[in-house]
Amino acid sequence: MEICFEKKTARVKGVDMHVSRPWIVVSLHTGYVEIWDYSVDVRVVRFEGHIGPVRGCGFHKTRPLLTSGGDDCKITVYNLRTKKAIFTAKEHCDYIRSVAFSNDGSPWLVSASDDQTAKIWNWQSRECIATLAGHTNYVMCASFHPIRDIVLTGSLDSTFRLWDVSGLKKKRDAENGKVKLFSGSEPEVMHVVDAHELGVNCAHFHPTKDLIVSAGEDKIVRVWKYSDAKVWETHSIYGHTDCVMCAVFQDGAQGVLSGGEDRTVRACSYEGRDEGKMQIVKETKKARVWCLGKHPEKRLYCSGHDSGFFVFRFERDGVVWKAAGKAVFYVAEGKVMKQTLGKKDRSILFDIGKEGAVSIDVSPSGASVLVQTHREYVLHTQGGRTKKGNLLSTIFLDENRLAGVHRKKIVTRDTDGGESKTLGSVLEAASLFSGPEGSVLVVENEAVKLVDIERDCVVRERASFGGLKSVFWNKDRSLFAGRTKNEIFVFDRQLEAVAQHRECTEVTGHVWRDSGVYYTAGDSLKCLLLDGTVTFVAPVEGEAVCSVLKNTVFLLSPEKGLRSADVELAFIELQSALLAKNKKKAEMLIGQGKGLIGQGVISRIKKSAFPSLALRFVRNKREKAMLALECGEPKHAAALARELGDREVWSAIGEHSEKIGDVAAGIEAATRTEDETRRGLLAFISGDKEELKKAFHSALLAKEHSNALYLSVLLEDRGLQEKVYRETSTDAVFSNEESTVHFPCGECPVFCVTREAVEEPLEEEAEDTEDETTAEKEDETRWEIEDTEEARQHCMEFFVKKEYDSGIDVLEKQIGLVYPEKIEQNMLFVSGEGGVPEESSECLRGVFEDGALREIFSSANAAGILEGGCSETTKGRFREALGVFRGLFHFLPFVQSRDSGERDRVYSILERCREYTRGIMMELERKEAKKKGAGHLKRAMELACYFSLCDLFPQHKELTLQAAMAVAYKNGSMRLAKELAEKAPRASTQTRKILSECAGKENAIEIEYSEDAVVCSGGWTVLSAAAIESSVRCCYCGSVYKKEFSGTVCRVCEMCRVGGECSGYWS
Structure with missing residues (x-):
């Protein structure tokens, strides 16, 4: 038996499986009905309509409907599309034990109840159409026959009954005007069978035969055969040690599955050599088994017990197969088949009986076939002879030798059963797979080893590699593709990963081709390339891929056998050619153009070694130019x-020409876009004076006087400089005459320094030494003010003049700036675009003094950014909010306050920004801790509580308190939840509930938390009293850290130093 899916929940009283979707519905003792997708381990929906335990549930076979019944005496029908209840009935007087839809398309469902009746309902008309009365104790189960108009009920009165309900169908047809009815239409009892010595807990029809299985309190499972005339027992199956609660027929074998209060699920065959032998297939330890279910079409089963439920199967999903050349060998219905690719005819090689096949292997020549079952291997040779052996996981080493596992050791053996050899290099072998010549791959204790058979030694080993199901090597045996339940991968001979991909659904088959590994997962055929890229190829119908030839894939399934399907593989072939840097093949595929359209193709080619090939796919000239x-x-x-x-x-x-250094192209682009600044700079870089003159005249025509002046200086042409001066004077570009650019005329005067100019101040300094000592004490206050004013020198004064280093030095002294690149964008914005001559800096200085930049970098705009971050926080978009607050940190150093009131507002915005950033960082870390599982619950609760300590706006403060109290209450920390609830500003329903329920209770999990706790921003831990005294802060945002973080970069603002000396003033 193989467990496909298992889940821990409350006690499960009823289960059923959907006919077409990978869904299982479970009814829980807690009152919930849940649908789970067992292929991806996701709960699809939970219904909460019942009060008390829900004991029965079931899917409709053809409609999106679900029904349930519970201890509240209610039967509910749900629409799975809308996920809402469409019908609720309450006519039973006691607990409802089971519910089931009709199998023939009739709008009926049947329910069994402790009121000693079963009822048939019309869920379309929403009424009870028949009551099946006659049992003298609780009716434990009721179900419809798969085909006929018969209902089966079982009761604790030790009987089960067969009811003929064909009259109900005639009555319905008569009401629709199809026939005239003059006879009785009520259900009639066909048979009353004293089935068990004690009560009957379960009774079910066989899906195709006239058989019934029943299970009872007498610990016996019985199989019955029935006809219209009588019912008789065929088999009694013993083995359970306590009450048997459930039983179903097993598909594909003459057997039954049963479960009971002895905490086991057991299987037994009622025909063949194992008749009457009951085997335990699953022990649920301390959990009693309450229910069993089977898939309507697949050989899947499910079971519910006290601790949850699980889905299992007895046979491998899909077909066991092996491709050899153009032939495919596979096992179907206990027979080994051989079929040539592209042909419908198939031949039966030999029969392996009812033993399920685990794997199949073919000798290198294709003459011999080796089939591995659960107990032994079966070897079929060319002469039609069949031999068996006691090895497991057997494979061919060469034409005449086998290798397998016997008592967890590797054994090699001749095909004729002669000499054998046991290897000692592996002591716990679980399974074998083929390897390079003379080697095998061995799975041992969740590890894979490459073992040299001849030398009996381990060549390579890779740990943490359990669940390997199959392996295929490429032609030169340098790479192999393998699969586990949910993963497909490619490894080399050194067992190093080349490509890996994990699927949400089970990987059912895979095969090598030069372009990549083709595999089937769920209902999809995909291809894994050697760079890890996965491409969807085509939809499939639960089949496994077994070969790919040109544009044809061959798929295999138990129901349909081998079939072919035409698919378009041009895109995958192109990707493979680009990955292999095979330009010739790529050009050939592009020339053919089959299936190569769309942005995906262009994107793939652009990322390859030959991106220029993508130009062939674009016809729009503008898009082609950008590409x-x-x-x-x-x-x-x-x-x-x-x-x-x-x-x-x-x-x-x-822009591109500047990156690659193509000056000529850059000049042409600047000319076409009339970007005179860029054109002038590029002309200067090129050293072409003629081009520089052209740039000058263009700048002058465009009235870009600063740029024209700069170019005239570079040309060293005083006439051009005077021309610019005349233009600026005439047009009055600047705000006043004082701001007009002044040009140097003549030689610069020599500044003469005499001896007296130097010596006299020195003599005066010597005479005033004594006076300075006294004056220094008197003027301490004045010096402090001057130092403060110097410290408050604003960085904008330097950035506007492009004196970046000076501005950065100012911020380093003021706020401990460590990463200037964080504010680089704002620095460039302040300094303006393009090169501005030194003589023109006064013009920009005037702009700054006039307040244009000050209006941009203002406290009002800072408050707007803060409001935007708060808005994102309200929406729960924490990562986006964190980006906004970090941007505000980069914005604030450029704000220059007009007065002390505005300065206080700026610092208040900074503090609020810091608190929101710290809180969001803690919340994001809490979500990560929560994903890691139960072992991180305490840490997640700590972070939720610390978030509530942040100084946020009232509406957000309330949300953090509610979240923290909910987490504490859920984790059983009642006293902490009560403390948090008392701090909540409003007494909501949740708050009042927590205050009432948590009064006088203690904490299940203790954490360091108090209302006045100080949290270290370095590790989100509470500081002790001693740690608070020695704590350090960020020079800019003021975040608190332990002393050990001194000298590091602040985690909150990510730009300034923690600890050290700085003024802290900038605005």
């Missing part, structure tokens, strides 16, 4: 841009 730049073809882009005359394309060409 040419991305692919490193600037000349092609420029040619297209000349045809288009598109300004945006030329701008992109200009």
Whole structure:
């Protein structure tokens, strides 16, 4: 038996499996009905309509409906599309034990109850149409026959009954005007069977045969055969040691599954050599088994017990197969088949009986076939002879030798059963797979080892690699592809990973091809390339891929056998060619053009070694020009841009040319976009004076006088400088005459320094030494003020003049700036675009003094950014909010206050920004801790409580308190939850509930928390009293840290130093 899915929940009283979706529905003792997707371990929906335990549930076979019944005496029908209840009935007088829909499409469902009746309901008309009375004790189960109009009920009165309900169908047809009815229409008892010595807990029909299985309080499972005339017992199966609560027929074998209060699930065959032998297939330890269910079509089963439920199977999912050349060998219905690819005819090689096949292998020549069952191997040779052996996980080493596992050791053996050899290099072998010549892959204790058979030694080993199901090697045996339950991977001979991919659904088959590994997972055929890329190929119907030839894939399934399907693999072949850097093949595939369209193809080619190939797919000239730049073809882009005359394309060409150093292309792009500043700078870099003069005249025509002046200085042409001066004077570009640029005229005067100018101050300094000592004491206050004023020198004064180093030095002294790149964008904005001559800096200085930049970097705009971050926080978009607050940290150093009131507002915004940033960082870390599981519950609760200590706006403060009290209450920390509830500003329903329930109770989990706790921003831990005294703060945002973090960069603002001396003033 193989467990496919297992889940821990409250006690499960009823289970059922959906016919087409990988869903299982469970009814819980807590009153919930839950649907789980067992392929991806996700709860699909939970219904909460019942009060008290829910004992029965079931899916409709053809409609999106679900029904449930419980101890509240209610039957509910749910619509699975809307996930809402559409019908609720309450006519039973006692607990409802089971519910089931009709199998023939009739709008009926049947329910069994402790009121000693079963009822049939029409869920469309929402009424009870029949009551099956006659049992003298609780009716424990009721179900419809798969085909006929018969209902089966079982009761604790030790009987089960067969009811003929064909009259109800005739009555329904008569009401629809189809027939005239003159006879009785009520259900009639066909048979009353004294089935067990004690009560009957369960009774079910066989899906295809006239058989019934029943289980009872007498610890016996019985199989019955029935006809219209009588019912007789065929088998009694013993083995359970306590009451048997459930039993179902087992598909594909003449057997039954049963479970009971002896905490076991058991299987037994009622025909064949194992007749009457009951085997334990699952022990649930301390959990009693209450229910069993089976999939309507697949060989899957499910069981519910006191601690949850699980899905299991007895046979491998899919078909065991092996491809050899153009032939495929596989096992179906106990027979080994051989079929040639592309042909429908198949031949039966030999029969392995009812033993389930685990694996199949073919000799190198294809003459011999080796099938491994659960107990032994079966070898079929070319002459039609069949041999068996006691090895497990057996494979071919070569044409005449086998290797397998016997008592957890590797054994090699001749195919004729002769000489054998036991290897000692592996002591706990679980399974074998083929390897390079003379070697095998061995799975041992969750590890994979490459073992040399001849030398009996381990060549390579890789740990943490359990659950390996199959392995296929490429042609030169340098790489192998393997699969586990949910993973497909490619490894090399050194067992190093080349490519890996994890699927949400089970991987059912895979096969090598030169372009990659094709595999099936769920209902999809996909391809894994050697760079780890996964591409969807085609949908499949639960089949496994077994071969790929050109554009044809061959799929295998137990129901349909081998079939072929045409698919388009051009895109995958192209990806493989690009990955292998095979340009010739890539060009050939692009030339053919089959299936190669869309952005996915272009994106893939752009990332390859030949990005220029992507240009062949684009016809729009503008898109083609932009793509040419991305692919490193600037000349092609420029040619297209000349045809288009598109300004945006030329701008992109200009930016690209600057990155690669193509000055000529940059000058042309600047000319086309009329960017005179960039054109002048590039002309100066090129050293072409003629181009520089052209740039000068263009700048003058565009009235860019600062740029024109700069170019005239570079040209060293005084006439051009005077021309600029005349233009500026005439047009009155600047706000006043004093701000007009002044040009130097003539030689600069020599500044003469005489001896007296130096010596006299020195003599005066010597005479005043005594006076200074006294004056220094008197003027301490004055010096302090001057130092403060110097410290308050604003960085904007330097950035506006492009004196970046000076401005950064100021911020380093003021706020301990460590990472200037954090504010680089704002620095460049303040300094303006392009090169500005030194003589023009006064113009920009005037702009700064006039208040243009001050209006941009203002406290009002800072408050707006803070409000934006708070808005994101309200929406629960914490990562986006964190980005906004970090941006505010970068913005605030550029704000220059007009007065002390505005300065206080700026510092208040900074403190609020710090608190929100710290809180969001703690919340994000709490979510990560919560994902890690139960072992991190305490840490998650600590972070939730510390978040509530942050000084936030009232509406957010209340939310943090509610979240913290909910987490504490859920984790059993009642006293802490009560403390948090008392701090809540409003007494909500949740708060009042916690205050009442937690009064006088203690904490299940203790954490360090108090209302006045100080939390270290370095590790989110509470500081002790001694640690608070020696704590340090961020020079900028003021976040508190332990002393050990002194000298590091603040985690909150991410730009300034923790600890050290700085003024802290900047605004």
